[in-house]
Amino acid sequence: MTYSLRIADLPQSERPRERLIAYGAKTLSTAELIAILLGTGQGAGKLSAVGLGQYILQELSQHQRDPLGVLRDVNIQELTKVPGVGPAKATTILAAIELGKRVYQSRPPEKTVIDDPQVAAAALSNELMWQSQERFAVLMLDVKNKLIATQVITIGTATETLAHPREIFREIIRQGATRAIVAHNHPSGNLEPSAEDLSLTRQLLEGSRFLGIPLLDHLILGNGNHLSLRQTTSLWEETPQGA
Structure with a gap:
């Protein structure tokens, strides 16, 4: 899949929100789930939201780390170091992670x-x-x-x-x-x-x-x-x- 500047530039069948509605959240890649939280892209290379989601995972996987493992305990400083991720995007991601933890851990x-x-x-x-x-x-x-x-x-x-x-x-x-x-x-x-x-x-x-x-x-x-x-x-x- 080639990522352009805006999600709107993608064919409708490849847009994360539309794919989630049509096929369910489980069918989306991790980068696509992050893209829905980001809403917009940018950063180095003027990435789309999906491209920025992929870039975030790439940055978190440095030194052979599991990006999902790092994402589980990531903090605001680590996220905002990624080009294209400001406080608004970072706090949205952190809120989603915390909500997921609370839902999973609910007794x-x-x-x-x-x-x-x-x-x-x-x-x-x-x-x-x-x-x-x-x-x-x-x-x-x-x-x-x-x-x-x-x-x-x-x-x-x-x-x-x-x-x-x-x-x-x-x-x-x-x-x-x-x-x-x-x-x-x-x-x-x-x-x-x-x-x-x-x-x-x-x-x-x-x-x-x-x-x-x-x-x-x-x-x-x-x-x-x-x-x-x-x-x-x-x-x-x-x-x-x-x-």
């Missing part, structure tokens, strides 16, 4: 039925998803899988956290929960479970069966994604929970 209200790993991950994202340290948390549920409470049990370093089964079950029992989902984050974004993750899950499954409090899942969260150990391992087949 389901209490009594929400937690019946899917995606819903469980959303309930814990505020405590776990973008943290720079590993955290271990518990979702506590009633007999109908309705959310009672969430609780961060431990906070570790950038690479590891320790959670003893005793501390986890103490909180579950204290809250009067009859079922639970545990979760922790990997700040690196790599969701592959470690040997320690699998070992702890086995201990928790054994403890859950002994106490009669089914452990429904163990989630790993990081950088906007999640992984369900129940769906990706055979641990629940090895230690059935009766749920």
Whole structure:
């Protein structure tokens, strides 16, 4: 696609707003989404809004950085260093990023039925998803899988956290929960479970069966994604929970 000075100069079928309306936001490239926020282009080479969006991503990707990772935590000074991005455009981008974070991290209200790993991950994202340290948390549920409470049990370093089964079950029992989902984050974004993750899950499954409090899942969260150990391992087949 060749970018001209104005979005109006593009064929209607290639204009970001029109494409979003016709095909949905998911079909747009990151540069096109930024272009909608920018509204207009300019900068070096008199770029269109889409071209300026591409240029912003190019600038953020310097030194082999992930531009989306940088964009997530970008500040006003970094954005306004990009030619063509003044305070108005920069604040619009920052507002959109913050709104996206808040929507993603919004916690389901209490009594929400937690019946899917995606819903469980959303309930814990505020405590776990973008943290720079590993955290271990518990979702506590009633007999109908309705959310009672969430609780961060431990906070570790950038690479590891320790959670003893005793501390986890103490909180579950204290809250009067009859079922639970545990979760922790990997700040690196790599969701592959470690040997320690699998070992702890086995201990928790054994403890859950002994106490009669089914452990429904163990989630790993990081950088906007999640992984369900129940769906990706055979641990629940090895230690059935009766749920």
